[in-house]
Amino acid sequence: MIVCNKFVFLHLHKSGGTFVNQMMAACIPYARQIGYHFPYHELPCSFRRLPVVGTVRNPWDYYVSWYHFQAQMKQPHPLFMCVSDNKRLGFEQTILNLLKLGQDESLFTQYHQQLPNKFMTQGINLTKQCLLAHKDSDKGFYSFLYERLYHGASAPIIIKMEGLRDGLNSLIEQLQLQPEQRIRAFLRDVPKLNTSVHNNYQSYYSNSLKQAVAKADATTINQHNYVF
Known part of the structure; x- marks a missing residue:
């Protein structure tokens, strides 16, 4: 679970979350980790006004x-x-x-x-x-992990891992993320992470x-x- 000034990211196990975590840590100011693979119900109340972003995998x-x-x-x-x-x-x-x-x-x-x-x-x-x-x-x-992670979140933005880079590029516009150029460069240049x-x-x-x-x-x- 990582929070920044624009959204909260919930990290679903082996579903592209390491890539998103690294992108946030490298590119987005004020991003900080609250806990590792924490579900939504562990999110502090002070951050619950923020949109929730997550991923899913086949x-x-x-x-x-x-x-x-x-x-x-x-x-x-x-x-x-x-x-x-x-x-x-x-x-x-x-x-x-x-x-x-x-x-x-x-x-x-x-x-x-x-x-x-x-x-x-x-x-x-x-x-x-x-x-x-x-x-x-x-x-x-996997469905147990999915439902546990997102339960309680209102209308989370779920990006399919199969289209992760395109989904994150769309998120830049949807949430007006900054610095835009740095984020887009990361999405363009950084290879897949934590793969088998x-x-x-x-x-x-x-x-x-x-x-x-x-x-x-x-x-x-x-x-x-x-x-x-």
Whole structure:
């Protein structure tokens, strides 16, 4: 979560947020971080008059990116270790486990026990209390993160990650951001950040896993008109 004099940016996990964070830090005066991956309800009241800006990503693409980012780490996040059975499972079974996290009591308990009681400064940054909202839910994990982040925000401006630079260029005009030339130069010149190495996301999906994501993340998919 970063605030400036024009808007509040909410950082949705692995959805282009690192790029936006860096753009704000490098270009926008008075930008400052309030917390890492903080949801809207953690925003201090003094900033709630400001427009909320966020991003979203195709859920099928998110799961591929998340899996490969974690698999390439020396010390993966506890959630990945939990749903991948300590890296013994491949992509499909790992993501199936992640999709059913809210309904699988054993997986849920295993991950819940490893979460902190207070917010941290790294990772997905969920607390034990945060995860309880996902208990017994049949929503996909990405949709859980999405709804948790933006809940309570009035008419947030959501930019699709697939068109992030164009969306941010439009935001300059919409919110009259300054200094305009510096921001546009950043959007033109700075490469993608915090990426993982993998092939096109479609190549990793069986038909059954494709349909499982379509069902679990239907709210996010339908809201933003995503297709496989």
